[in-house]
Amino acid sequence: MAGNAVTESERELHGLRFPMPTEPLRFFQPERGIGTAAFWDGAQAGELRLVRCGACGYWTHPAGPRCARCGSADLAPAPVSGRGTLFAWTVSLQAFLPGLQPYCLALVQLDEQEDLRLTSQLVEVAVEDLRAGLPVEVVFVDGAGGLRLPFFRPLR
Secondary structure: OOOOOOOHHHHHHOOOEEOOOOOOEOOOOOOOOOOOHHHHHHHHOOOOEEEEEOOOOOEEOOOOOOOOOOOOOOEEEEEOOOEEEEEEEEEEOOOOOOOOOOEEEEEEEEOOOOOOEEEEEEOOEEHHHOOOOOEEEEEEEEEHHHOEEEEEEEOO
16 A cells, blocks of 8 residues: 555545534433542533542542542542643544444543543544644533533633
């Protein structure tokens, strides 16, 4: 294959955009538990909440029973800014659910802490604009059954 040959996948990606959904998205309902309730309650309220250690201030996601840095059990949910940078991404062209459009699965590094990352979807962006370090902000998208989902879009 020639070095400049364009693959079929690259042709499919050219000009692809990931718009803000206009209808509630169908997703599996998340399991609410001791480690996830604050996250989903925050999303319902339009706020991104993660767990922070009261002893050392370290943010932990996903939440666990103890601080990943100091081992303290003094953990509590707290809001984060919802701003960060695009750390990594992949584009899914496969519709795993009927009617699902191509989407961009993103790993976002939040501004609060260097190793604090959240997996989400990226919206309001074109494939050509994706790059590591792209500044992003959280935006909440309605899902089926009243669920609100934290997605990210380029910082405005």
